[in-house]
């Protein structure tokens with residue numbers, strides 16, 4: 001987007017890409033369908049959803065979701081809106097989005113150099129002087145846009161290279177951490193529930209007894225812990241809380257530091273109060289008096305989940321519903337209203353959908369994406385310390401910052 005827009009505005013553009021093809025990550029987005037934006041036309045509401053959202057206000061105003069949709073429609077990518085205002089190509093093919101961008105580059109006569117691994121950036125008198133490739137090629141340009149992405153899914157080429165150069169150039173890089181990432185939990189019983197999913201649960205992240213994030217959404221148990229949209233949404237805060245005073249990225253995978261206590265509290269039935277649930281279970285234990293204990297949860301939990309809850313509540317599964325005691329019933333209520341899972345880590349950068357952290361936005365002009373430290377350097381995309389939830393937010397901010405950077409160079 002940045003390269004195409006710069007060319008459209010009249011610049012002569014060379015795009016350097018270390019892979020042998022463009023848009024490797026883009027092709028994976030939205031499970032290959034590319035959730036290309038989030039149809040929130042109120043810019044104030046849109047930017048609220050991001051970490052450092054205020055930084056995006058100008059860029060989102062100039063090139064917000066409506067302009068993005070128009071842009072792709074003009075490039076021949078017809079779009080559709082799905083639930084939660086997520087926008088996809090009608091074809092359900094991410095490759096159509098990539099091809100539209102490649103056509104945009106072609107129309108602007110952008111030269112693309114593939115297999116061009118940037119190794120270093122040299123500066124002189126507060127300006128970028130040269131870009132050095134791995135094969136030793138030295139390139140000069142009046143202006144440089146850096147859009148090397150984050151360091152999630154490194155197999156796609158996003159390995160956080162840009163941040164090293166930027167640190168050397170004097171920029172502050174906020175410690176990168178995995179975000180929108182499944183979480184590992186300590187409780188081994190979750191493995192037994194692998195594949196069990198729940199809709200519309202309330203999830204809170206608790207650190208040292210304080211709620212630091214909460215959301216509502218779908219949730220799934222996995223062989224290592226928990227995942228699903230609700231977990232991905234709060235994973236940023238959970239990972240940051242776990243990191244605590246850790247320094248090395250590998251430390252993000254541990255929750256064994258003294259005093260560090262990060263947990264998830266899950267309300268499986270947010271529509272029901274504790275009292276109502278207790279009354280419901282009390283009625284069920286009478287209705288299904290002669291049936292085995294797990295049937296007290298009929299209509300509230302799937303058979304596998306019910307079995308697990310009965311076991312967690314330390315109720316003998318052979319017991320009949322009618323024999324469940326008040327204390328056992330209350331334990332079940334508490335498990336369902338505030339199931340607690342101890343977070344011990346995340347699945348890390350390998351599978352995180354985005355990276356939180358990156359170039360400190362205080363050092364970047366939000367209108368032009370120009371570095372405040374280096375005159376002829378600009379930024380676009382995930383390399384910046386801005387990240388959003390799932391739902392098209394992250395690509396939206398790539399388009400808008402790319403458009404701003406391209407327009408200003």
Ligand SMILES: Cc1cc2nc3c(=O)[nH]c(=O)nc-3n(C[C@H](O)[C@H](O)[C@H](O)COP(=O)(O)OP(=O)(O)OC[C@H]3O[C@@H](n4cnc5c(N)ncnc54)[C@H](O)[C@@H]3O)c2cc1C
Nearest residue numbers: 018029030035117118148149157158161381382392394395
């Ligand atoms: C599985 C998955 C699904 C996703 N789905 C969605 C979705 O549906 N909707 C959404 O909004 N977001 C989604 N995201 C997030 C979104 O894909 C990213 O936020 C976005 O791709 C970031 O774009 P970018 O251009 O900043 O960086 P990237 O897409 O990471 O591109 C950076 C490019 O720079 C190149 N590069 C890096 N270092 C060098 C170097 N040294 N020399 C030369 N080139 C280099 C890389 O090869 C790469 O091509 C998803 C992410 C993942 C991993």
